[in-house]
Amino acid sequence: MLTRDAAIDRYNAIRARLPQASGPAAWSSANNLGALAAEYDVFVFDAFGVLNVGATPITGAHARIQALQAMGKQTFVLTNAAGLTDAQTTAKFCALGLDFEALEVISSRQICxxxxxxxxxxxxxxxxCPACGLPDLPGIEFVDLITAPDGLDDVDGIVLLSTTGLPDTWCDGLEVALRARPRPVVVGNPDLVAPRETGLSKEPGFYAHDLIDRLGIAPVFYGKPFANAFEAVERRLTPGFPAAKIAMIGDTxxxxxxxxxxxxxxxxxxxGHGLYRGANVDQLIEISGIVPNWVIPSI
Incomplete structure (x- = not known):
């Protein structure tokens, strides 16, 4: 687990590797999404820290989504959780009591x-990808490097989908193998951390940026904050749909x-629930230079 301050410091340290964007000069505050419903027609939710914390649903999330859907708003989940198959991801949200159809849940695993x-x-x-199913793509073989670490010598590329439950030392063998034979590294979850019931877990993005520091490699990232994630939502909307009418609701x-x-x-x-719970959010926005349109404690 990582402390919040360490996670925030690391995000700020890698800022130059992330997309560039301009935001508003200042942000506005509201009590919840109900105050913003008239401003947007599409609501795209992050999962961890917005809809759930670990396996626990956030109180009121189900009711808010139902209310938005009843108003005719389109709702999506855009999640960087890449350790589950599409069916498992949809089932997870159903188990949390959240009303999303399969086509409304977009994961970085799909995009990857x-x-x-x-x-x-x-x-x-x-x-x-510990304790999760291997991808299934015609004409492509996937080797489980958790159960068969010796397979590192025999593969031509590396895909990081999930690091749940792995010790910090797991990446040492990968570093040695990449030094010996450089190969493409693909990251299916760019997050550095994820909020769990017991704290902040280190995610694939954390280790990928460590590898950049150590080896000077250039991994290919799929998922937020990179454009491929947001383009996946836009492809599901009417062509030419105005970007300003889409709202991204997230905790990072x-x-x-x-x-x-x-x-x-x-x-x-x-x-109120994720990485910034209890933090001085004004200060975090100022230090990062990333300014949202709105700040709310919960949806």
Whole structure:
């Protein structure tokens, strides 16, 4: 687990590696999303820290989504959780009592696998994804590097989908293998941390940026804050849909807010449950230079 201050410091340290965006000169505050419903037609929710904390749903999230849907608003989940299959992801939200159809849940895993098919000519990938199903793509072999770490020598690329439950030392072997034979590294979850019931877990993005520092490599990231995540939502909307009528609701400045601002979306920072719970949010915004349109404690 990582402390909040350490996570925030790390996000600020890697800021130059993330998309560039301009936001409003100042932000506004509201009690919840109800006050903003008239401003936007599409509401895109981050999951961790907005809808749930770990496996626990956030009180009122289900009712808010139902209210928005009853008003005719389109609702989506855009999550960087890449350790679950599409069916498992949809089932997770159903178990949390959240009313999302399968097409409304967009994960960075989906986006990553599309990227592997479209952008790489590699037929044997090593996958870091403990306790989750391997991807299934025609013509591509995936090797589970958790159960078969010796497979590192035999794969032509590395995919980081999940690091849940792994000790910090797991990445040492990967570093040695990449020094010996550099290969493409693809990251299906750019988050540095995720809020859990017991604290902040280190996510694939945390280790990917460590590898950048150590090896000077250039991983390919799929998920927020990178454009490929937001484009996946936009493709589900009417062509030419105005970006300013889309709201991204998230708990992290450097992923949810930054990436959405780079696309011209409206941005809503949720502070009561995730990374910034109990923090001086005004100070965090000032230090990061990433300014949301709105700040609310909960949806």
């Amino acid at each position: 696998l599309e990227g592997l098919k479209r952008s790489f000519d590699i037929r044997r990938w090593g996958v870091i 400045l450097h992923t949810d807010i930054l990436g959405a601002a780079a696309r011209g979306w409206g941005t809503v920072l949720v502070t």
